[in-house]
Amino acid sequence: MSTNDFDPAQYKARQVQTWDDVAAAWDRWWPTIEKGAQSLSDYMVASAAIKAGHRVLDVATGIGEPAFTAARAVGQGGSVVATDQSPQMLEIARRRAKDLDSANIELREMDAEQLDFPEASFDAALCRWGLMFLPDLSAALDNLYRFLRPSGRMVAVVWSEPAKVPMLRLAGEVIRQHMDMPAPPPGAPDIFSLAAPDSLQNAFVASGFSGVKTEYKTVTLEIPSSQDYANFTLDVAGPLAAAVAQQPPEIQASIHRDLEQAATQYASADGSITMPNETICVSGTK
Numbered sequence: 555m556s557t558n559d560f561d562p563a564q565y566k567a568r569q570v571q572t573w574d575d576v577a578a579a580w581d582r583w584w585p586t587i588e589k590g591a592q593s594l595s596d597y598m599v600a601s602a603a604i605k606a607g608h609r610v611l612d613v614a615t616g617i618g619e620p621a622f623t624a625a626r627a628v629g630q631g632g633s634v635v636a637t638d639q640s641p642q643m644l645e646i647a648r649r650r651a652k653d654l655d656s657a658n659i660e661l662r663e664m665d666a667e668q669l670d671f672p673e674a675s676f677d678a679a680l681c682r683w684g685l686m687f688l689p690d691l692s693a694a695l696d697n698l699y700r701f702l703r704p705s706g707r708m709v710a711v712v713w714s715e716p717a718k719v720p721m722l723r724l725a726g727e728v729i730r731q732h733m734d735m736p737a738p739p740p741g742a743p744d745i746f747s748l749a750a751p752d753s754l755q756n757a758f759v760a761s762g763f764s765g766v767k768t769e770y771k772t773v774t775l776e777i778p779s780s781q782d783y784a785n786f787t788l789d790v791a792g793p794l795a796a797a798v799a800q801q802p803p804e805i806q807a808s809i810h811r812d813l814e815q816a817a818t819q820y821a822s823a824d825g826s827i828t829m830p831n832e833t834i835c836v837s838g839t840k
């Protein structure tokens with residue numbers, strides 16, 4: 555294997571480490587994340603036609619969304635199985651389930667490409683900002699299709715192209731000015747892997763889903779200052795945060811300074827930052 559070959563097993567091991575490393579930061583910044591993203595979980599649950607009594611699967615749940623929103627919708631007569639491959643993310647999700655007294659959520663450490671559930675055992679499946687990290691998306695979607703009962707709904711959300719996602723694009727641009735970010739080998743997924751308009755929709759169709767539909771939603775990051783924006787991004791943006799954390803302190807400081815500066819184009823008179831970011835929402839029915 556040449557050094558440019560993509561090794562999915564190695565990539566996934568790195569992903570686990572990356573998300574484990576930022577899990578505590580996700581917990582810390584959760585009010586900021588959910589101020590923008592809760593509306594997306596609400597939309598996903600509605601679009602998946604989730605109702606009281608349903609059994610729902612959430613893939614790559616992180617610290618628990620959209621699983622917790624789905625758990626409220628299904629009520630005590632229903633249940634949610636929320637999966638992720640990062641033990642640290644799940645640890646925080648478990649604590650949140652306890653704090654929120656959510657007895658109808660089961661959290662399980664599972665690779666999204668190795669899920670193992672009986673056929674037709676869920677009414678709906680959800681994934682918020684996870685599918686773009688999968689090396690074998692079609693195998694994962696084929697499985698999810700199998701786990702759904704007939705007429706069950708799948709709803710997934712991924713980031714749109716960089717020009718429409720300033721929250722992540724600015725970070726990528728600034729980081730590349732300060733350090734080498736080798737292009738990923740062909741086949742390696744990344745945060746924008748499914749950003750082309752029809753990518754995810756075509757994958758849903760290929761796995762057998764019918765009535766497949768794409769909608770675009772805006773998730774607005776609202777944060778008190780450009781300094782907070784730089785702190786936030788370098789804390790929570792998994793793969794980018796991981797790359798920066800390996801740099802010497804002076805490079806990290808330069809990245810932080812320039813990121814702060816770059817964010818000022820989104821500043822109001824009081825210095826607060828408002829950044830609209832586009833997500834692609836795809837839904838389909840079994």
Ligand SMILES: C[S@@+](CC[C@H](N)C(=O)[O-])C[C@H]1O[C@@H](n2cnc3c(N)ncnc32)[C@H](O)[C@@H]1O
Binds near residue numbers: 619664681
């Ligand atoms: C951007 S976070 C999204 C978390 C959550 N769904 C949310 O929207 O708040 C991406 C999550 O995908 C998970 N992930 C990445 N690759 C995965 C895989 N192969 N199997 C399961 N989870 C994976 C990461 O561990 C991380 O928790």
